[in-house]
Amino acid sequence: MIGLDAPPEALTCSRAGCTERATHRIDWRNPRIHAADRRKTWLACDEHVGYLRDFLAARDFPLEVGPIADDPTADAT
Known part of the structure; x- marks a missing residue:
């Protein structure tokens, strides 16, 4: 499994x-099975991007879309 810290060409x-x-x-x-602090990427x-966003939105899943470089869990340094 490749993480988000992999080189861009591997993503x-x-x-x-x-x-x-x-x-x-x-x-x-998925709010039915994930706690508020649990996120999948x-x-x-x-x-x-539009297809995947619409797939999740149609199920009323909370979501955020952004460039790969934006990591909401990363420290702002």
């Missing part, structure tokens, strides 16, 4: 079958 889109380099991160949670290329 690929989470859409099934896509092998494009990811440029966006989608942080989300999907990566998305430019082509699939």
Whole structure:
């Protein structure tokens, strides 16, 4: 498994079958099974960011979309 600290060329889109380099991160949670502080992250290329965002939004999952470089858990230094 590759983490978000992997080199950018190793980060690929989470859409099934896509092998494009990811440029966006989608942080989300399922409120029925995840505590408020628990988040999952999907990566998305430019082509699939809308598809993945809409998939999660249709299920009323709280989510945030941003560039991969933006890590909401990283220390601001």
